[in-house]
Amino acid sequence: MTALPTTTLPATATGGGARSGSRLALALVSAVLAVPLVTAAHQSRHAPFGDQLTVHAAVSAPAPGAPDPVLRSAGPRVEARDPRSGALRWVHERTGHRPLSLAAAPGHAFALWSDGLVTDTERTTGDAVRWHRALPGLADWLAAGPGRAAGVLQPLGPRGRMLAVVTPRRIAAYRVPDGDLRWVLPAAGGCAFEPRRSVRTGGALLVAQPCGGRGAxxxxxxxxxxxxxxxxxxxxxxNELPEDRPKSQGHRPEKAVTRPG
Structure with a gap:
């Protein structure tokens, strides 16, 4: 074990001077002991939400205009591979969780994880997770049966500028650039959305909302x-970012709950 540095007091020190010197020595010893503790705490600090991003240096800086990588889930991680060579660009993992579903928009890689968290990772370089969002009860619903993640993530709008998260109780839509919640559509009373039963047509997403056989x-x-x-x-x-809105647009509310059908 490394010896701690000590302070030698003058042989003539007595009374109050000796006590002051002793206090100084104790302070120095405490400071030396605190250094490895602070260092250990810094090294053991986990990334928020358990994110671990691994960027492969050989392809971390794709040429301007290069196509976005292709996404796939591989066990506990999200992999992004070059669409031409198949080379691995980056990997996203979260400690103790695994991706259940993936979706993409230009520059954005969305993942739904086993704990009900939705993430948006920088798709081109994989060097940052832009935002994390969670819906109440989503984790428990996903854990109740296999295959439930299908159809939950639905990019909407031009170039996928909105991301809808479809669950039985509600559809929540987030603005992709910053993860801002823009609107929520609750399921009608006695009904439930079925994410797996959805289809796109003419720029719209049609989602099944059965109501136990009631109605047409x-x-x-x-x-x-x-x-x-x-x-x-x-x-x-x-849904534009504040700085992108025309000045003539006027005031609009920032969030809304739309009327259930």
């Missing part, structure tokens, strides 16, 4: 896009 089959289908539920005469929110 058309009432069990809900149409949404990046602006919310598609209904006649709607006045949707603007």
């Amino acid at each position: 089959w058309t009432s069990g289908v809900i149409a949404v896009d990046g602006l919310g539920r598609i209904v006649p005469g709607r006045t949707p929110l603007g």
Whole structure:
């Protein structure tokens, strides 16, 4: 064990001077002991949400205009591979969790994890996780049966600028650049959305919402896009970032809960 440095007091020191010297020596010893403890705490600090990003240096700086990598889940991690060579660009892992579903938009890689967390990773270089979002009860619902993650992540709007997270109780839509929650559509009373039963057509996402056999089959289908539920005469929110909004747009509320169908 490394010997601790000591302070030698003058042989003539007596009374208050000796006590002051002793206190100085104790302070120095305490400071030396604290250094390895602080260092250990710094080294053991975990990344927020358990994220671990590994960027492969050989392809960490793709040429301008290069296509985004192809995403795939491989056991406990998300892999991004070059679409031409198949080379691994980056890997995203989260301690104790695994990806259940993936989706993508230009520059963005979305993952739904086993603990119900949704992440957006910088898709081109994989050097940052932009945001994390979680919906109440999503983790328990995913754990209740296999295959439930299918259809949960749904990019919406031009170039996938919105991400809808479809669960039985609600559809929540997040603005992709910053993860801001823009609108929430609750399922109608006695009904539930079925993420696996969805289809895209003409820029809209149609999601099944069965209600236990009640009503016509058309009432069990809900149409949404990046602006919310598609209904006649709607006045949707603007989803632009504040700095991108036209000055003439005027004031609009920042969030909304749309009326269930």
